[in-house]
Amino acid sequence: MSTSITLTRPDDWHLHLRDGAMLQAVLPETARDFARAIIMPNLVPPVVTGAQAAAYRDRILAALPEGMAFEPLMTLYLTENTDPEDIAAAHASGLVKAVKLYPAGATTNSASGVRDFDKVRGVLERMAEIGLTLCVHGEVTDSDIDIFDREAVFIDRVLDPVRRATPGLRVVMEHITTKDGVDYVRTNDRDLGATITTHHLIINRNHILVGGIKPHYYCLPVAKRESHRLALRAAATSGDSRFFLGTDSAPHTDANKETACGCAGCFTATNTMPLLAHVFEEDGALDRLEGFASKHGPAFYGLPENSDTITLAKQDEPVAFPDKIRTGDGPVTVFDPGFPVFWKVA
Numbered sequence: 001m002s003t004s005i006t007l008t009r010p011d012d013w014h015l016h017l018r019d020g021a022m023l024q025a026v027l028p029e030t031a032r033d034f035a036r037a038i039i040m041p042n043l044v045p046p047v048v049t050g051a052q053a054a055a056y057r058d059r060i061l062a063a064l065p066e067g068m069a070f071e072p073l074m075t076l077y078l079t080e081n082t083d084p085e086d087i088a089a090a091h092a093s094g095l096v097k098a099v100k101l102y103p104a105g106a107t108t109n110s111a112s113g114v115r116d117f118d119k120v121r122g123v124l125e126r127m128a129e130i131g132l133t134l135c136v137h138g139e140v141t142d143s144d145i146d147i148f149d150r151e152a153v154f155i156d157r158v159l160d161p162v163r164r165a166t167p168g169l170r171v172v173m174e175h176i177t178t179k180d181g182v183d184y185v186r187t188n189d190r191d192l193g194a195t196i197t198t199h200h201l202i203i204n205r206n207h208i209l210v211g212g213i214k215p216h217y218y219c220l221p222v223a224k225r226e227s228h229r230l231a232l233r234a235a236a237t238s239g240d241s242r243f244f245l246g247t248d249s250a251p252h253t254d255a256n257k258e259t260a261c262g263c264a265g266c267f268t269a270t271n272t273m274p275l276l277a278h279v280f281e282e283d284g285a286l287d288r289l290e291g292f293a294s295k296h297g298p299a300f301y302g303l304p305e306n307s308d309t310i311t312l313a314k315q316d317e318p319v320a321f322p323d324k325i326r327t328g329d330g331p332v333t334v335f336d337p338g339f340p341v342f343w344k345v346a
């Protein structure tokens, strides 16, 4: 028996492409299946100004193999010194589609992020005026807050107050990992959406910790207990247009993952669409995959849907995905869902 589904070509609304040799190696993994992606600005140093975003965009396009099409949707990294006028100009020129808020110290390369939210009030107000989206890494960083509670506490202490103080600000809660995140999005009908990653639909915290520590399942926000994973599954497969795909595919070399202090990030660019077909089929929602991966994101960002399609075909035998991709910086392990997958992109 063989089944296949054809979807509007998907986009990835949260992606790390890095730079240099890593960019060169990981870009084709995304461009093969996806037309566009929101490109995260957490390089070293971060992409803070419009000029830096334009230069990064050029490096991405230069790394794209001949014959592949891909449109990077650029973002700026919000700092306490960000100039509202630079952001407005980068948005007006069409270069920048979002601004990314990292609480200082929350995740990979977030040291230049925001400590004092009052210092970015002017920028956020300007963004609300011009309709520029704020993408948020939603975790508090206080050492007294348990890492598994950091998303829920962020919603109460930071996100909700910021949104109330800045009416009209469009916000995407990036890579939500909790039922609290799902519920917060559902209680707000305008100006708020959330991305959900592929891996958070598949793993819970047991996958990271039971039977030996699995560094390739460690990412931030860290996967939570099973009830939260089920809430994410329900949201992603519900057809609710406030939830859309942001893989957060975040390559780190094996040397940087498999070490005493391993980097956070799962690399899912290579097999995301087959994994999502598996997940949506399992939940009886294959007909809703197109909304999640190809339609809700463009609608939120006010961009057209892609005009071409991809086809996912179910095979009789499990599909063998590469377990690693080679990069100039060393191997990067591809996310292993831990179960056989029968779908592949035709």
Ligand SMILES: NC(=O)N[C@@H](CC(=O)O)C(=O)O
Binding pocket: 016, 042, 107, 108, 137, 218, 219, 220, 221, 248, 250, 251, 264, 265, 266
């Ligand atoms: N998600 C991760 O675990 N890591 C991301 C940063 C981020 O998205 O928070 C990275 O850049 O490696």
Ligand SMILES: [Zn+2]
Binding pocket: 107, 137, 174, 175, 220, 221
């Ligand atoms: Zn993040």
Ligand SMILES: [Zn+2]
Binding pocket: 014, 015, 016, 040, 248, 250
């Ligand atoms: Zn990310």
